[in-house]
Amino acid sequence: MLRDELRQILEKGLRDVEADWTVPAGIINDPEMHDAERERVFGRSWVFLAHDSEIPERGDYVVRYISEDQFIVCRDEDGEIRGHLNSCRHRGMQVCRAEMGNASHFRCPYHGWTYNNKGSLVGVPAGREAYGNKLDKSLWQLKPVPKLDTYKGLIFGCLDPEAQSLEDYLGDMKFYLDIVLDRSDAGLEVIGAPQRWVVDANWKLGADNFIGDAYHTMMTHRSMVELGLAPPDPKFALYGEHVHTENGHGLGIIGPPPGIPLPEFLGMPENIVEQLQRRLSPEQVEVFRPVAFIHGTVFPNLSIGNFLMSKDHVSPPTSFLTLRLWHPLGPDKMEIMSFFLVEKEAPDWYKEESYQAYVRTFGISGAFEQDDAENWRSITRVLGAQYAKTMELNYQMGRGLYEPDPDWPGPGKAFPMDYAEANQRNFMEYWMQLMVTDPVPHTGNGKVSDGTAAEALARAEA
């Protein structure tokens, strides 16, 4: 149950986000909010686990997380992708203690219970002597991820067995995800493994930053503006679109300012441009053609950055694609997992340039990434305090300035520039809706809401 005080903050927040376009600062760094969030947000959202190229061969596995729960995501002996709780059914010991590898079986080092990579318990030492052969091994398989599904190579898991399907959950966001994930015949591959690092910051700040915040570029990244790696035009985000969909998802799509001669389609190599024009719909091609920056978040904690940037101050720009997971470790701590992906069929020169541009701009040491972490940890520290938690944060950008764009060829609610905070409000509103909606275990279709704050409030009060 949600404590009354938290419920009041959230219900006021839901009213304010619609009426005043503000968000309560107290949702950022608060231990009780975090506890409730684990159950109410991460307990029923589809959470990104891995890309299928990370486990290409039978037996390949990686260990990944939904909230604190740890799962072995593997390709079993039949080639099927599975997710198992990394915990032995006897005493709960980890059965896999490496981050990645290849294994046909996982053996618990405590007492030796052994599971195959389908999750079945296949070996119990001294089974005859210890259990008199009465242990029904079929009842003691590794616990599966309650729901596991993939979309265009992305593997997601969900802890709510009654949740809506992944397809429905992603909804209109799929139109935009396809532009990134499905533009080549052979698809994408994760190169190496994700970079992992810990930041003393709340995970929502990363999600908020990527879903819509083009506004921070000119100040946070001003050093890179001065070095010519980010657009010098302070109005650059005017030349973009700001789009959000149901279930809290959203993205920004920015083209070059007029007169700046950037290549079409993020300057992708010719063979990929040829493929994407064939694979994507005419509307998707129209959306993608002028793009120089795509930034977005799939609710709750998967973000996308597909940017055209230079690897240093003397080289021409190359595009790169990063996926990042803002994995919560507490109200004031997250682990960032940052993935670099590239089209399998891209030429080697492009893969190399793209890798270098990523590592030097948006990897852990990247000249852009560094400054973002600085902001998020500072915000988190400040908003953890008693008086600061009572603030309302201003989410009013663009208020009264523009209406949804009727000419936008894609789905979702689109605004004709990226200086807007509709995506961020939509994200926070959906987050608050989930937070005030008490979980109803194993009933209904698990669909919480894609409606208005008022509906969620009415349900909460009912």
Next chain:
Amino acid sequence: MTTATEITDTTVREVTEWLFTEAELLDGGKYREWLDLVAEDLSYVVPLRVTREREAETDIVEGMTLMDDDWDSMEMRVLRLETEYAWAEDPPSRSRHFVTNIRVAAGGSADELTVKSNLLLYRTRGDVATFDILSGERHDVLRRVASGYRLAKRVVVLDQTTVMTHNLALIM
């Protein structure tokens, strides 16, 4: 055997002095002066590691790194720090490079030395009472030039797979 591959006490002392001077420059925020100690064909790499079973041949990941710089990108870092807007290091971290276990050996060519050292890098920012520590082993190639030594290559193998600091804004 040529004299160039012979590692004398003098060579070890010179290399040790070079590493300590370098540490002093980095901890003093004198990045432009540090850049003068770097060769123009610099390769500076911090590999990405993952936790693997003992039977795996290596825990270093192929194809991805935490840092992969050459002279141009290193100059970009320094130029960035010279702007007024490099927030990640403004106010600057207080850092301390502890360099130990220095081992000097002959390099791949007559004018080069390979140098291994252990690094403990302490970092603290602002007025918070916490700090970050990075520990690792450096594999350097130092090249002898008329005025001393230049860093031609550095590989910093960190001991953590999940890095416990919010960015790698410091030069290790």
